[in-house]
Amino acid sequence: MGPYEQRIPREQSSHHDPMVHHIIPVRTYLLVFGVLFVLFILTVVVAFFDLGLLNFVVAISIAAAKAVLIILYFMHVRYSSRMTWVFAGAAFVWLALMLGMTMADYISRSWLPIYR
């Protein structure tokens, strides 16, 4: 058996390498969509209550949960290689650094007497 014959079944069976060609069933997509929809309703309902600063925290938390669901299932990251996890994670690590360090500066400025 030559290399040609070896290749064909590997390419035809999409399940051979789960990291590359894992096919998520339609049912899972519909389930994830349902959860995303419930989280969206929750976002709107929460906005009807004045929770002060908590409004921002809750809104961002729900949005982050939705983003994670979309990334893991719709964008297939859950079934992707570790290298894909690193690439996808790096983007958000840098974002967290930028937001975290900048806001730490803005929030803590008024703590020092020289800026008052």
Place this chain on the structure above:
Amino acid sequence: MDDARTRMDEPNPLSATVDRHGSPYLAHHFDDLEQQFESARLGTWAFLATEVMFFGGMFLAYTVYRGAYPEAFAEASHHLDWRLGALNTIVLLTSSLTMALAVWAGQTGRRRPLIIFLAITMLLGLVFLGVKSVEYTEKYLEGHMPLLGLPFAWEGEHAGQAALFFDLYFVMTGFHALHMIIGIGIIAVLIGLAWRGRFNAHYFTPIEMTGLYWHFVDIVWVFLYPLLYLIGGIALGE
């Protein structure tokens, strides 16, 4: 000669790659289809990382100024129609589902469902842009579009701070809409390629990568909606 080798649809009979691996979809510089697919996926994620940074800068500016002027931002936010924003959120979430189903159809080699799901995704994208243009027109007529030297008519206090909110609103949703327009254009090309039977269960890389892009644009909106439309209790603004 280079031309003939890089064209995916016509395998070069002289190329050793085609003989060795038996796939006309494999570019000569990859070992196999899986390596080729993985490279495309990593490249797309590297691009999306730059997109996260691009939108991240705007989200940072938003966070800094909302922290500085919370009352003005809440007041200005009440002038946006949260119902239209909610409608667009539903439209975009649904388009993400149909895009995911289009990728599924591509993976499993279903040509007709692939074309149908791509067309629905494109249509929902156009509905989103339609609603957005209604909102923009409304804001323009109300004089709440402080862009390009347009007059800013603000009745309440903190006119400058409210103008800042609307600046951020138009820049963030504008760049988001631009991404939607580009995505719709790419999907239109995909529909044409799918129509001509360019995709099958062995080769659907462009569909998967467009899906990643489309879902990313959806994620941006997932954050934009509560941050722009739902500040400080929407019921208070009614």
